[in-house]
Amino acid sequence: MKTKLLYHTNSFTYECTATVVAVEGDDVALDATVFYPGGGGQMADRGMITWQGQDYPGSVIAMHKRNDVVWHTLDYPPPSIGTEVVGSIDWNFRYQMMRTHTALHILCGVIWKEFGVQVTGGQMYPDRARMDFAMENLDKERINYIEDKINQAVEADYPIRxxxxxxxxxxxxxDLVRTKINLLPPEIAEVRIVEIVGLDLQADGGTHVNHTREVGHIHITKTENKGRINKRLEIMLESSL
Known part of the structure; x- marks a missing residue:
């Protein structure tokens, strides 16, 4: 059993028709899904699963991926195996995650290009994101320099493949893997690549926009010293493009 991951081929797909292939309690597995289940610091999608004869939609309240199957936890008794359903994500939330994820790749690409340091951690939130780097010096001058460089990359409108x-x-x-620890399981035979053409190229499983200008202006809002050679940068995006 394997779920076709539609978000892997097109991050802009927000709805799909699929068939229920397994049910475990309130969890359902589909033969295909537009829902990103979370991972790599990116939050899981939000949304609804509906099916014929249902008076109101079943919200997807949690998600997890186990082996090759994506499980959707519903707040409503799930449909039976073989039922055709429609999965619809919260597009505004997804697009915010796409912009934020690409912003982190821009940040990572600029810092790698300028200083050659690796990523030690990262996380996205609904309104902000943070990334940690194996960096010793992060004074005010360097922070301003990094912010200028990442916004130059946004304005350059690099295509994303x-x-x-x-x-x-x-x-x-x-340098395909920028994290200090290679997080790619050895059983993965095909590696998904996200390339900001002209700036950055990394192994990545998340969702992204098509051009860097879609990200909008990036603000570095906070920095933290997480160790002698470990610095954290927190970013926020302008709410509208």
């Missing part, structure tokens, strides 16, 4: 490569070919690319 998403594609997959065989594992061996992917890992022949220098």
């Amino acid at each position: 998403v594609y997959s490569l065989p594992r061996e070919k992917a890992f022949a690319i220098p």
Whole structure:
């Protein structure tokens, strides 16, 4: 059993028709889904699953991915196996996550290009995001420099490409994995690549916009010292483009 991950091929897909292939309590597995289940610091999608004859929609209140199957937890008794359903995500939330995720890749790409330091952690929230770097110096001058550079990358409107490569070919690319620890499980044969053409190229499983200008202006709102060689930057995006 395997769920077709529609968000992997097109992050802008917000609705799909699918068939229930398994039910466990209030959890349902579908043969295909537009819902991103969370991971890599990106929050899981929100939304609804509806089916014929239902008077009101079942909200998806939690998600998890187990092996190759995405499970959707409903706040309503789930439909039976074989039922055709419609999955619809909260598009405004998804698009915010897409903009935020791409913003973090811009930040990561600029810092790698300028200082050659690796990522030690990261997390997205509904209104902000943070990323940690194996960096020793993060004074006010450097923060201002980084903010200028990341917004220059936004304005450059670099195109963003998403594609997959065989594992061996992917890992022949220098610096493909920017995290200090390689988080890619050894059983993954195909590696999904997110490339900001002209700036950054990384292994990544999340959702992204198509061009950097879609991200909008990025503000570095907070910095923290998380260790002698570990610094945290928190960012926020302007609410409207």
